[in-house]
Amino acid sequence: MYRCPFKEFRVRVPIIAGNWKMHKTASEARALVREIGHALPSSQVEAVVCPPFTALASAIEAAEGTLVRVGAQDLFWKSQGAYTGQVSPGMLTDLGVSHVIIGHSERRGRFGVPEPDFTSEILKLFGDTDASVRKKTHAALAAGIVPIVCCGETLSERRAGDTDSVVATQIREGLAGLDASHSATVVIAYEPVWAIGTGETCAADEADRVCGVIRAAFAELYGAAAGGAVRIQYGGSVKPDNAADILGRPNIDGALVGGASLKAADFLAILTAA
Ligand code: PGA
Numbered sequence: 287m288y289r290c291p292f293k294e295f296r297v298r299v300p301i302i303a304g305n306w307k308m309h310k311t312a313s314e315a316r317a318l319v320r321e322i323g324h325a326l327p328s329s330q331v332e333a334v335v336c337p338p339f340t341a342l343a344s345a346i347e348a349a350e351g352t353l354v355r356v357g358a359q360d361l362f363w364k365s366q367g368a369y370t371g372q373v374s375p376g377m378l379t380d381l382g383v384s385h386v387i388i389g390h391s392e393r394r395g396r397f398g399v400p401e402p403d404f405t406s407e408i409l410k411l412f413g414d415t416d417a418s419v420r421k422k423t424h425a426a427l428a429a430g431i432v433p434i435v436c437c438g439e440t441l442s443e444r445r446a447g448d449t450d451s452v453v454a455t456q457i458r459e460g461l462a463g464l465d466a467s468h469s470a471t472v473v474i475a476y477e478p479v480w481a482i483g484t485g486e487t488c489a490a491d492e493a494d495r496v497c498g499v500i501r502a503a504f505a506e507l508y509g510a511a512a513g514g515a516v517r518i519q520y521g522g523s524v525k526p527d528n529a530a531d532i533l534g535r536p537n538i539d540g541a542l543v544g545g546a547s548l549k550a551a552d553f554l555a556i557l558t559a560a
C-alpha cells in the first residue's frame with residue numbers, strides 16, 4: 287500500500303467486490319471472470335469477485351494473469367476437523383483465494399426481503415453472530431486472507447433510531463482484539479439490510495454518515511491513524527447509475543455489489559465509477 291510522507295495518512299485504494307451469492311456454476315464463473323479480467327479498466331481499483339465455493343477454482347484459474355482477485359463468501363475458523371460442510375482458511379489459501387466476506391447479513395439470518403419460507407426455525411440455520419464474525423476474521427487474517435467484514439442495520443432497527451448503535455456494536459464486538467498490522471488489512475462493508483437486493487439504496491449522504499460512525503468505532507478500537515486508514519465499502523443495491531454518487535463520498539472507499547456483479551458490463555461500469 288502506498289504510504290505518503292505524513293505517517294497518519296494513507297491512500298485508501300478503492301475496493302470493489304462482487305458478492306455472487308448462490309449464483310453461477312463453475313463454468314459460468316470461468317466465463318464471467320474472463321470477461322471481467324480482459325476488460326478491467328485499471329490497477330487503481332482493487333477488483334474482487336466472490337463466487338460460491340464450488341466455483342472458486344475455476345474463477346481463480348480464469349483470473350490468472352489479470353487484475354481480478356477471487357474471494358470466498360465465508361469460512362470456518364478451525365483449520366481442520368469433524369465440521370461437516372465447513373471450509374477452512376487453509377483450504378481457501380491453497381486454492382489461491384485472497385479475500386473472504388465475513389458476517390454478511392444473509393449469513394447472520396437477517397434478510398432484507400421477507401420470504402415466506404424463511405420461518406424462524408430456518409433462519410436459525412444462518413448462524414453468524416458478532417462472536418463468530420470475530421473468530422472468522424481472526425482466522426482469515428492469520429491465514430493471510432483479507433476479510434471483508436459486513437455490518438448493517440435492519441429496517442426496524444433504523445426506524446427505532448438504532449442504526450448507529452447497531453453498527454458500532456457490530457464493529458466493537460466483531461473486530462475486537464486485532465493486532466496493529468491486521469487492523470490495517472481488514473476491510474469493512476456497511477450494508478443496510480433493508481437496502482440489499484431490494485432496489486432501495488441508502489441515500490449517499492446517509493451512507494457516508496454511517497460509514498463515518500463505523501470509522502469512529504474502528505478508531506476507538508485501534509486509534510485515529512487506523513480509523514483513517516481502514517477501507518469501508520458501501521453495499522446495498524449499488525448499480526452502474528448510482529455508483530459514482532456513492533463512491534464519491536469521503537468515507538466510502540468502495541462497494542460490495544450483489545446483483546450488479548453478475549453481469550460483466552455492470553460490474554465493469556461500477557469499477558470505472560470508482
Ligand atoms: P445487492 O447485494 O447489491 O444485490 O443489493 C449486496 C450484498 O448483499 O452484498
